[in-house]
Amino acid sequence: MIKAINLTKRFKDFTAVDSINLLIKPGEIYGFLGPNGAGKTTTIRMLTGTLKPTSGEVLIMEKSYKDYELEIKRNIGVVPDEPKMYENLKGSEFIEFIINVYKLDPKEAYNRFEEICEAFNIDYINNFIGDYSHGMKQKLMVASVLMRKPKVIFLDEPTVGLDAKATKILKEILHKYKEEGCCIFLTTHILEIAEKMCDRIGIIDHGRIIAEGTLEELRTLSKTGSTSLEDIFLELTGGEEIMDIIKDL
Numbered sequence: 001m002i003k004a005i006n007l008t009k010r011f012k013d014f015t016a017v018d019s020i021n022l023l024i025k026p027g028e029i030y031g032f033l034g035p036n037g038a039g040k041t042t043t044i045r046m047l048t049g050t051l052k053p054t055s056g057e058v059l060i061m062e063k064s065y066k067d068y069e070l071e072i073k074r075n076i077g078v079v080p081d082e083p084k085m086y087e088n089l090k091g092s093e094f095i096e097f098i099i100n101v102y103k104l105d106p107k108e109a110y111n112r113f114e115e116i117c118e119a120f121n122i123d124y125i126n127n128f129i130g131d132y133s134h135g136m137k138q139k140l141m142v143a144s145v146l147m148r149k150p151k152v153i154f155l156d157e158p159t160v161g162l163d164a165k166a167t168k169i170l171k172e173i174l175h176k177y178k179e180e181g182c183c184i185f186l187t188t189h190i191l192e193i194a195e196k197m198c199d200r201i202g203i204i205d206h207g208r209i210i211a212e213g214t215l216e217e218l219r220t221l222s223k224t225g226s227t228s229l230e231d232i233f234l235e236l237t238g239g240e241e242i243m244d245i246i247k248d249l
């Protein structure tokens, strides 16, 4: 469902994403991890058609953005790291806008939206988005994507700003969608989320995928025999040295 072939992005002479390959299937939750600045958001932006790769190719449901941009965009849902919404719209107007843009059946969409609002405690859609907190915007953005039930969902740091209950609900909904055959690609710094939710994990560092596999497969890469994703992540990305520095502080 999601395929990246030698995907590369250069900003002038800096290579942010360096020839990465991905293959993510229906019914799979793929966690994309990496230190700050590793290339996660740049990758998501290329996978979702908002940033043109320098070279390489992205295929979503075996189609490329070059030839099928609109069709792909109708079938994917994107929760960006910063929820960008029109601040002078009310939440209800934003939802109406989404229903119109995606030509959704209004009755069906509103029914689903209401259910999601109940689950996420969204009771503020008659207020202006400009007055929402980051978490309130994030919940509305997540709801506007889930309402459409897209076949492929990309989430960049989806739990940032969400409270514990909303995080739990999001995890449950994503699990349900995965069971129904949806393909989910998410980035997170919360390794516990990756550990518990993801079928496979890819670790990117300096623009290159340095490890990929199930949690079991990643555990075999640990030189110290550790089974915790946090230890494996730090081993692979050089974070262990930092622990030595902290000891000396």
Ligand SMILES: Nc1ncnc2c1ncn2[C@@H]1O[C@H](COP(=O)(O)OP(=O)(O)OP(=O)(O)O)[C@@H](O)[C@H]1O
Residues within 6 Å of the ligand: 011, 016, 034, 035, 036, 037, 038, 039, 040, 041, 042, 043
């Ligand atoms: N438009 C841009 N112009 C120049 N450099 C950029 C641009 N966008 C991203 N970069 C650089 O590309 C690298 C990867 O950035 P990216 O946002 O993909 O990292 P990330 O893994 O998502 O990081 P974080 O976990 O901190 O969000 C960084 O060094 C960043 O400064």
